[in-house]
Amino acid sequence: MSRIRGGANSTQIRVAARRIGAFIDRVDILVALDAGAVGHCARRVDGSTLVVGDRSTIGDVPGLVDLPFAAICAELGDRLATNFLAVGALAGILAIEATALESYVRGHFAGKKPELAERSVRAVRRGREEGRRIVAETGMAVDIGRGRGFASDWLTNGSEAVGLGALAGGCDFISSYPMSPGTGVLQFLASHKNEFGLVVDQSEDEIAAANMALGAWYTGARALVTTSGGGFALMSETVSLAGMIETPLVVHIGQRPGPATGLPTRTEQGDLDLVLHAGHGEFPRAIFAPGSAEEAFALTRRAFEVADRFQVPAFILTDQFLLDSNWGSEPFAISAEGPERRIVATDGDYLRYAPAADGISPRGVPGWGEGVVRVDSDEHDEEGLITEDAIVRVRMVDKRLAKAAALAEAALPPTIFATGSWDTIVVCWGSTKGVVLEAAGRSGLAGLAVMHVPQPWPLHPSVGELLGRARRIVVVENNATGQFARLLRAETGYRSESVLKYDGSAFSVEELARGLAASAATSLGERMAS
C-alpha cells in the first residue's frame, strides 16, 4: 500500500553463490525490527527460521534470538542505529569480513558528512559483533559458497536499468506524469538531466506528456514517456497519432494490477492486451518485455532504435516487480558508438510521405534543410496535406502497414533454455524469466524446456517453430486470463495450458514449481482419460 508515513513492510535479501532472478518463500533468518514484523511474515516463517529481534519490543516469540536493539542504541547514543545494527548482525551471521563491510558503509555515505559514515560504521561494527555472538551461542553454521566471480557484478534496479537504456538509446527529452511504478525512471533521468543536457518536463497530465514526446520526436529529439497502465490508457489517442503521422514514440509502461487504480504498489502482467491494442485504427508497433535489469537496459535502448528506424511507436513493458527489485548482472554492454539519429536534411520540395517499398520514407525535421515537414492527423497525401481521396487513402494505409513486415524481420528471437531432450515447453515473457527458470529446475519434471520471449510483438517466427516442436505448452503469466497464451494461439495456432497468478505479487520459486507440477499432473490425467 502507498504508505508514505510507513507501516508494516519487509525486504527480502536472497544470498547465493550464483546470480539470482527470483525470490523464495522460505525465510532462513528473519530480522524483526518491530512487534508486528513476525506476524507480517508469519506465512513464511516456520520452526527452522532464526528470528532475530529485541525481546523488549517484540516479546517472547518462539525461537527468538535476542538482539537488544534499543539498549545498544542507547549505549551508542544513536537512536537511529537500528538499521545498521541489523545489517551488521546479518553480516556477522554470514561471516562477511569486517573490512569489506565497513568500506561498503563508508562508500554508501560518500560525499556526505564524515560523521554520518563514522556513526554508521560504529553501528555495523557493533552489529557484526552481535551477529558473531549469535553464531557462537546458537551453534548455527552458515555456509554460503564464496567466489570472487561476482566481485565485478553490477546490482541495479529495473528503473535505473530502463533509465540507463534510454540514455544509451539517445533519449534527450522526457515528459511524464508521475504514476507508480513508472515514476522511478522519470526521477532517475531527472537526476541526471544536467550531465546529459536533457529536457525534463513533469507534465500536467499523461495526454500532455505523450503529445510533448511526439512533438519532440517530430523536431528530431528522442523522447521517452514513462507511466503505468492507467496513465497509458490516457495516451491511447496519441499512440494512434504516432501511428498516423509515422513519428517515432517510445513509452515505458510499468505494469501494476488493475482495473482502474487496482493495487498501486503491487505487480502484475495485466496490460499486454492494452499495449497491444492501444490506439484506434490500424498501424504497426513494437513491444519489448525485459526479463531482468540487464535486459531492461538493452531493450530500452533497442526500443529507441526500432521506433526511430521504423517510425512507429515502441513500448517497453515492465512491471513493479522488475522495476523495484535489485538485479545482479554482468556490467551492461555500453558501446562507444552513440545511437544514430535516422533523420535527413530536406530539400525544397521534400515530401514527408514519399513512396517507399518498405513503407519507410526518409524522415526530415523542421529547420534542417530547405524543405518543410508537414504531418497530419487526418489522412494525408505524400506531402502531408489532408485528403479524402480514396485512392490516396488506400495507398497510405498500405504504406503504413508495409512497415510491419520490416518490423517483424527485425524482431528479437526468444531465448530457449534446455539441458537435454524436451517435449514440454514452458513459455514466459517479461519479468517472470528468472522465476520460471529456477522453478522449472526445481519442479522435478523431466523433459522441460523454458522459452522466454523478450519481444511479445511482433513475434519472431521461431516462437511458432519452437511451439510446434512441443507436445505440451505451458504459459506462465502474472495475470488472470492468460493474455500472452491467447496471443500465441492467435499468432501461431497452438493451444497451451496456463499457470497464472494475480494476487498482486510475483511468483515465488516454490509456488511456481508447485504450479508447474500440478499443471503436468492435470495434463497427464486428461491424456489418460481421453
Place this chain on the structure above:
Amino acid sequence: MNPSETAVAAEPAWCPGCGNFSILEIVKRAVAELGVPRNRLVVTSGIGQAAKTPQYLDSNMFNGLHGRALPVATAIKASDPGLWVIAEGGDGDMYGEGGNHFIHAIRRNPDIAHIVHDNMVYGLTKGQASPTSGRGFKTPVQVDGVIMEPLNPIAVALSLGASFVARAFTGDIDRSVEIVKLALTHRGYALVDMLQPCVTFNGLNTFKWFRENTRYLDSSHDPGDRKAAFAAAIDEGKLALGVFYADSGRPSFHEACGAYSSDGRPLRERNRDMKRLASLAAAVGQGSRA
C-alpha cells in the same frame, strides 16, 4: 517571404465569408513582414475549422489531435529554440478540449505564439455551444440556451501570470497583423484571442455584432500594469482589443529548463557522450564500490 508565397494550392474548406480567411491572411502577413523563413516556421494545430489553417500555409505543420496543439508546440520549441512556433486553433479546441494544457502552457511560459480563433461557437461539429458562447445562446444541443458562464480567456491567462495577453478582431486586419507580430516576437508565451464571426452557425455574434461590441484599449493603457490589464479583461462593457499585458523579462521554458544553459544547439545536433554514460552506469551498477 511574400504573403503570396505562403499560400499553398489546397483550396480552403471554409464557408465563404468565414473569419478564418482573414486570420489566414493576418498570419501570412505577420510572418512575411517579420521575414520568417518558411523552413523555420512550425504551425501546430488540433482539430476544428480553425485548426485547418496550417493546411493553407506554406510552412512546417503539425496538425495533431483535438486540444493538443500546445504541448506539441511547447516540445517543438524546447527541442529546437531556433524555430518560430505558432499553436493555432479554435475556442473549442484550445479552451475546451485543451483547457488543461492552456492553463499549464501559461505556467511554463514556452516561447510560442498561441492564436485562438474565437467565434464563440463550434463550426466543425455544426453549431453547438463553445466555452466562450454567451449565456442564453441557443443551439441544437443547448436548446433552451447556454446555461454556463462563458470562459473569459483574457482573464484566465492574466490570472495565471501569462507573459503576453492580447485580443484582436478579424474586422481590422492591419491592427491584427501588428498584434500577431508582437506575439511572435515576444519572449515567452503569447496569447492572441482572435475574435471572428462564424457566418454559418453563429447568428448572434455576427460581424456587425463584433463591430458594435468591441473597442480598442485606450492609448493610455500600460501593458506593464497587470492590475489595469485585469480590470480591462473583466470590464462588462464592450470587449477590449489590443495588448492587455506584456512582460518580456521572464525566462521562457527552454531557457529555464537547463538543457540550453551550456549548449545552445538544438537537441538533434547533439551526440550522446557515451564515455560519460559508461561511467554513470558503472557508478549506478557498482553502488558504493564506485
